Amino acid sequence: MTCKKNELYEAYHKLLKLDAALHENETCQCQAEDVTSKQKYYLKVIDKNYRVTFSQLAQETQNSKPTITELISKFISMGCVYRERSPEDGRVYFIYLTPKGKSIARSEERTQIQVIERIKNSLTDEELDQLITLLNKIL
Amino acid sequence: MTCKKNELYEAYHKLLKLDAALHENETCQCQAEDVTSKQKYYLKVIDKNYRVTFSQLAQETQNSKPTITELISKFISMGCVYRERSPEDGRVYFIYLTPKGKSIARSEERTQIQVIERIKNSLTDEELDQLITLLNKIL
DNA sequence: TTTTTATTAGTTAGTGCTTACCTAACTACT
DNA sequence: AGTAGTTAGGTAAGCACTAACTAATAAAAA
Structure with a gap:
């Protein structure tokens, strides 16, 4: 046995x-070699919440808004994410995964x-x- | 299909x-909740190299000796590792995993x-x- | 219906902590 | 003199915060 x-x-x-x-x-x-596990987690959250906004993401992940701003800037510079201004409300930005971001997520x-x-x-x-x-x- | x-x-x-x-x-x-993946990697190296010394560990992991000193101090304070002075050579310390360190590794x-x-x-x-x-x- | 006044979305600036590395200079032992 | 490990001091990145800001919109008052 x-x-x-x-x-x-x-x-x-x-x-x-x-x-x-x-x-x-x-x-x-x-090219996800130096993506941390936290970053991967955030990419997954963005993937699960299509067209998520900064505030929604802050709420979803229990973080402050500046933390999200910084996070998203990093992701944009890494080529994992892009954003688009809402046509209905100019204060709002929608966050989307790029193909690279999606493949990591x-x-x-x-x-x-x-x-x-x-x-x-x-x-x-x-x-x-x-x-x-x-x-x-x-x- | x-x-x-x-x-x-x-x-x-x-x-x-x-x-x-x-x-x-x-x-x-x-109790490995906030052990990082790097730390886990180092614990595995220590596990694989029984009775490893600071210098050996530095060489094995391609790090400087001060980095290893710091790493091991952290591990000792976390209760993952302990060390013993070599009886043959007083400059040398052997590094061992504690039960906790072993169970994480x-x-x-x-x-x-x-x-x-x-x-x-x-x-x-x-x-x-x-x-x-x-x-x-x-x- | 304007105009003023909140309110909300996201940003900037400034902090703080931790991990994870380094070099240079040191002590202690062989 | 040489080797093992330590100390001091430094850097860069990740991951978080608060307070104070701008820009846009919604609500209230004139």
């Missing part, structure tokens, strides 16, 4: 390694898709069904 | 979520073991064998 556990550990470990390797590649390709998802692709290409249709069934039994 | 891909995506996503949830729990339990591994445990408990012996076989076919 301990032996089987070990086998499973190895197999699972290999899968995680694959995920990590693909993710690193992703990170590299969208969604890098985990994209990695997952690559892993799936890899799995799909390694297994036959029946094996795939088996795997899905097994994974769904977990927990 | 796209549908099957989606199923696999969901199943895999669920597995990663489980991993993340267990890992967060781990992180919380070893190995938190991923420990999470993985928990996931394995979870999988083991959810599947029959035959299913386990199936899963291992399938996972080993990937790549």
Whole structure:
């Protein structure tokens, strides 16, 4: 039994390694090497709240408005974000992710898709069904 | 086919979520909430190099000696590390991880073991064998 | 209906703390 | 004299704040 556990550990470990390797590649390709985890978190918030304003973002992330101003300026200079003035209210700016920002915000998802692709290409249709069934039994 | 891909995506996503949830729990339990990723990296280096000295660590991590002094003082104040003077050479100190430091350095591994445990408990012996076989076919 | 007066959105200026690095000069030991 | 680690002092970036500001709009008063 301990032996089987070990086998499973190895197999699972290999899968995680694959995920990590693909993710690193992703990170590299969208030039996200020196994006901090906080910044990634903020990019994800911006991604989830399409056309978000500075004030909304401040509220959403529990930060002061100057903090958001600074954050967004940094993101703009990094090429992750751009903004557009609201045509209805000239005080308001909408914040949008650039392709680069989006690819950083969604890098985990994209990695997952690559892993799936890899799995799909390694297994036959029946094996795939088996795997899905097994994974769904977990927990 | 796209549908099957989606199923696999969901199943895999669920597995990663489980991993993340267990890992967060781990992180919380070893009081590693405000350990930065750099710090975690250094703890791993210390873990891999048992009885490492300041100079060795400086060389290993490509840092100056004062940087290491500062790093280790921080770790000592955090309760992650302790040091002992070499009995052979009074200039030298050996660096060791405390249980807390060790549990932070190995938190991923420990999470993985928990996931394995979870999988083991959810599947029959035959299913386990199936899963291992399938996972080993990937790549 | 103007005009004045809030109010709101975002900015600027000025602080403060922490991480994560450095060099130069030092002490203590071999 | 040379090596191990320390101290002092410095820099840059991230991540936060408050107080005081400008510009735009909404509300109230003339």
